[in-house]
Amino acid sequence: MTTAASSALGATPAPDPTHWVLTLSCPDRPGIVHAVSGLLAEHGGNITESQQYGDPETDRFFMRVQVRTTADEAVLKAAVADLAERFGMTWSLDVVGRPVRTLVLVSKAAHCLNDLLFRERAEGLEIDVVGVVGNHPDLAPLAEFYDKTFHHVPVTKETKAEAEAALLRLVDELDVELVVLARYMQVLSDDLCRHLAGRVINIHHSFLPSFKGAKPYHQAHARGVKLIGATSHYVTGDLDEGPIIEQDVERVDHASSTEQLVALGQDVERRVLARAVRWHSEHRVLLNGHRTVIFR
Numbered sequence: 001m002t003t004a005a006s007s008a009l010g011a012t013p014a015p016d017p018t019h020w021v022l023t024l025s026c027p028d029r030p031g032i033v034h035a036v037s038g039l040l041a042e043h044g045g046n047i048t049e050s051q052q053y054g055d056p057e058t059d060r061f062f063m064r065v066q067v068r069t070t071a072d073e074a075v076l077k078a079a080v081a082d083l084a085e086r087f088g089m090t091w092s093l094d095v096v097g098r099p100v101r102t103l104v105l106v107s108k109a110a111h112c113l114n115d116l117l118f119r120e121r122a123e124g125l126e127i128d129v130v131g132v133v134g135n136h137p138d139l140a141p142l143a144e145f146y147d148k149t150f151h152h153v154p155v156t157k158e159t160k161a162e163a164e165a166a167l168l169r170l171v172d173e174l175d176v177e178l179v180v181l182a183r184y185m186q187v188l189s190d191d192l193c194r195h196l197a198g199r200v201i202n203i204h205h206s207f208l209p210s211f212k213g214a215k216p217y218h219q220a221h222a223r224g225v226k227l228i229g230a231t232s233h234y235v236t237g238d239l240d241e242g243p244i245i246e247q248d249v250e251r252v253d254h255a256s257s258t259e260q261l262v263a264l265g266q267d268v269e270r271r272v273l274a275r276a277v278r279w280h281s282e283h284r285v286l287l288n289g290h291r292t293v294i295f296r
Contacts, residue, residue, distance in 0.1 A: 018073070019067075021094055021096045021282070022063075022093050023286060024084070025061065025062045025090050025288070025293075027061070028054045028059050029061075035086075044070055045068065045069040046069070049065070050064070050065045051063070060288065062288065062295075076093070080093060098126070099126050100280070101175055102129050103171060103179050104179075104182050105132075105182065105184035105186075106183060107186070108136050111183070111267075111270055112203060112273050113182045113183075115273070115274055116277065117143075121146065126282060130174045130175075131148065131174055132148050132149070134151070134152055135155040135163070135185075160189070161189075167192070168195065177199065179201070180201050181201065182203065182273065183269070184202075188235060193235055201232060201273070202233055202234075204231040205217075205265065205269055216265075217265050218258055220261060221257070221258045229248055230248060230268045230272040231272065232246045232247070232272045232276035233245055243288075243290055243291055244291070245276040245280070245292055246294075247272060250264045250265075
């Protein structure tokens with residue numbers, strides 16, 4: 001029977017398949033890939049991308065699968081939940097390409113915020129920036145240029161607890177899934193880090209941990225370094241010690257001025273943070289203790 005004839009008889013057309021991304025981790029053992037692929041096949045799934053890694057040090061298995069299927073979402077999630085219980089899995093299931101609701105925190109430096117907002121608008125970065133929070137008002141015009149709501153939340157030693165409470169209210173009210181510290185020059189409390197564990201990405205404005213603080217490139221210039229760079233990582237209660245997502249460097253030499261180091265450093269910061277945010281939003285980053293597994 002033709003499609004036209006089926007429509008004329010009132011037949012319900014087959015639903016379009018949904019493109020899902022499934023990520024999981026569990027204790028390593030034989031049969032995991034077979035079980036996952038078998039489950040997806042049972043639900044009419046066509047796997048479009050699959051990556052897996054077994055860590056011999058932690059004896060844990062990690063997997064990321066993209067699959068197209070017309071299976072009902074609730075039915076598919078229930079099946080995955082049953083499998084997860086059998087294998088002791090931590091897992092997530094999301095629609096491929098769904099923008100992740102993101103809150104960006106800033107201070108006065110504009111380069112990382114501008115880069116993220118431009119990539120969201122023009123380059124398909126899979127985030128939906130639902131707000132920008134600044135402890136200074138300097139970047140409000142930049143947020144306005146990109147049609148983003150700017151929230152000025154000042155932070156002092158006396159008001160830190162109040163400011164973090166306001167931040168958590170925004171996270172809840174805006175249904176925020178990811179918080180990005182885009183050169184936000186404030187240290188988050190241990191309580192806030194625990195509350196948002198695995199959901200906060202920071203850009204550490206130095207590749208070398210010996211150069212911490214507000215002016216790492218000035219310190220690097222004074223020491224005559226040959227490499228500068230940046231590190232993007234998840235935020236934990238240990239300052240700048242969270243699981244690393246991405247790093248990059250630029251080579252410099254004796255003729256490089258402080259101003260040139262700052263410009264090169266800002267460029268590498270933009271790139272490193274954008275990659276980390278992209279990989280997180282595409283569900284390509286899985287936590288492995290104090291480290292990460294990145295399926296690129």
